[in-house]
Amino acid sequence: NLRVNKLTIIEAYSVLEGDGVVCARQGAGYFVNSLNTSSANLKSTFAPAQNVIIPEQSGASFFEVHMSAVQAQTQKGMINFSGGLPRPPKDMALIGRRALTNVDTLFAYEVPQGVVTLRKQIAQMLVFQGLEVTSEDLIVTNGSEQALSLAMHYYVQPGDWVIVEAPTYHGAIAILENLGARIIGIPMNAEGINLELLKQYLDSHRPKLIYTISTLHNPTGITTTQAHRQELLTLAAKYECHILEDNAYEGLNFEPVPAPIKALDREDLVTYVGTFSKTLIPGLRVGYMVVTGKHIRALIERKLLQDIQTSSVSQAIVSEYLASGHYRRHRKRLQTENLISRNVMLQAIERYFPESARWTVPQGGLFLWVQLPDNVPIEAIRYQAMAENVLFASGSVFFPNKQGYPAMRLSFSNPSESEIDLGISILGKLLKNYSSS
Numbered sequence: 001n002l003r004v005n006k007l008t009i010i011e012a013y014s015v016l017e018g019d020g021v022v023c024a025r026q027g028a029g030y031f032v033n034s035l036n037t038s039s040a041n042l043k044s045t046f047a048p049a050q051n052v053i054i055p056e057q058s059g060a061s062f063f064e065v066h067m068s069a070v071q072a073q074t075q076k077g078m079i080n081f082s083g084g085l086p087r088p089p090k091d092m093a094l095i096g097r098r099a100l101t102n103v104d105t106l107f108a109y110e111v112p113q114g115v116v117t118l119r120k121q122i123a124q125m126l127v128f129q130g131l132e133v134t135s136e137d138l139i140v141t142n143g144s145e146q147a148l149s150l151a152m153h154y155y156v157q158p159g160d161w162v163i164v165e166a167p168t169y170h171g172a173i174a175i176l177e178n179l180g181a182r183i184i185g186i187p188m189n190a191e192g193i194n195l196e197l198l199k200q201y202l203d204s205h206r207p208k209l210i211y212t213i214s215t216l217h218n219p220t221g222i223t224t225t226q227a228h229r230q231e232l233l234t235l236a237a238k239y240e241c242h243i244l245e246d247n248a249y250e251g252l253n254f255e256p257v258p259a260p261i262k263a264l265d266r267e268d269l270v271t272y273v274g275t276f277s278k279t280l281i282p283g284l285r286v287g288y289m290v291v292t293g294k295h296i297r298a299l300i301e302r303k304l305l306q307d308i309q310t311s312s313v314s315q316a317i318v319s320e321y322l323a324s325g326h327y328r329r330h331r332k333r334l335q336t337e338n339l340i341s342r343n344v345m346l347q348a349i350e351r352y353f354p355e356s357a358r359w360t361v362p363q364g365g366l367f368l369w370v371q372l373p374d375n376v377p378i379e380a381i382r383y384q385a386m387a388e389n390v391l392f393a394s395g396s397v398f399f400p401n402k403q404g405y406p407a408m409r410l411s412f413s414n415p416s417e418s419e420i421d422l423g424i425s426i427l428g429k430l431l432k433n434y435s436s437s
């Protein structure tokens with residue numbers, strides 16, 4: 001005669017809902033979700049580029065791009081496809097207040113690697129994703145940007161070769177340029193980085209590091225396939241090259257995605273980076289890095305030298321959010337709403353963009369990537385679009401030394417459905433002006 005507490009059952013349903021196994025319908029109860037998603041019949045028309053990019057000189061513009069993205073956030077009437085901002089969590093004020101009631105624990109300094117409770121919670125999340133990790137392998141950082149910076153400065157010396165996907169996250173390019181690395185940008189295809197080219201450059205240049213955004217890549221939205229992940233790791237092991245795996249968009253997938261490369265790593269070759277900026281609030285500045293093996297101590301010391309520790313207040317808020325069970329529900333909400341927005345954007349692109357445009361169909365994240373013919377003057381179009389109150393990120397900033405093909409990164413998570421339709425129709429009109437000439 002076993003009695004189960006009602007709250008346990010409610011929590012169990014909320015966990016199943018968070019994992020996408022069931023969905024709640026108001027007044028009717030919980031229903032089991034079907035496995036296929038509405039995107040299954042959408043085909044990607046992404047056409048991979050072939051050229052490897054090795055910049056001759058540095059041209060970091062992350063600063064300008066970031067400043068204008070921050071300013072755009074508050075510009076009234078602007079349809080903003082530019083930034084990668086998540087939808088804000090509804091219950092953050094409540095959770096934040098609860099986290100701060102226990103102020104006693106917030107008065108003292110913390111160990112540089114971060115509050116142990118939070119590290120245990122993050123480790124648990126990562127174990128769920130297939131990583132073999134404990135709180136001892138984790139450093140809580142000031143956003144994942146700091147984790148990238150710490151890792152890049154540690155593994156790479158000025159003059160060393162580094163391989164990145166082309167295109168890739170401009171904030172990572174900026175760190176590498178700044179530290180004097182020599183960057184090789186290897187094109188991506190729908191499966192991930194071009195492995196043939198990677199092999200050639202590992203052989204000829206003996207790079208120190210491969211930086212990869214393996215899942216829901218920024219800016220393309222591509223998720224590297226399981227087979228590609230395994231091959232990438234095998235190659236890295238063969239050439240004794242470290243991998244820096246950036247999983248900033250973790251948890252924002254609305255279709256199943258493979259486990260991180262770190263989950264396959266048995267030789268401590270992969271340093272893994274994550275963040276709460278995309279699923280909670282970027283301003284909290286809470287990210288983390290997983291460093292298994294001998295390098296962890298040196299990286300903790302570097303973290304100490306940079307800023308002593310990540311804010312205890314921010315760590316307490318994230319920890320409280322994770323403990324509350326709201327995080328799963330919030331991520332589920334983000335996945336559901338982002339999927340709707342992505343589909344609205346895809347339909348609008350099909351309808352308004354010229355036939356020469358090619359685009360990716362991401363399985364989650366915040367962006368999709370539109371590739372345009374070589375003769376399209378993308379910067380001119382960006383200015384014309386701004387004059388019509390539409391902002392997008394021009395593809396060039398995501399290539400080492402801005403040498404790439406004309407492209408747009410379009411964020412679907414911020415604007416409303418009607419804004420997406422209007423904004424894409426304006427961009428389509430501007431693009432057609434050039435494709436017909």
Ligand code: PMP
Pocket residue numbers: 084142143144145146169171213218246248274275276277282286287
């Ligand atoms: N990595 C990737 C791929 C990103 O897109 C971003 C932010 N746009 C970051 C890292 C840095 O984010 P944060 O420092 O806020 O965690």
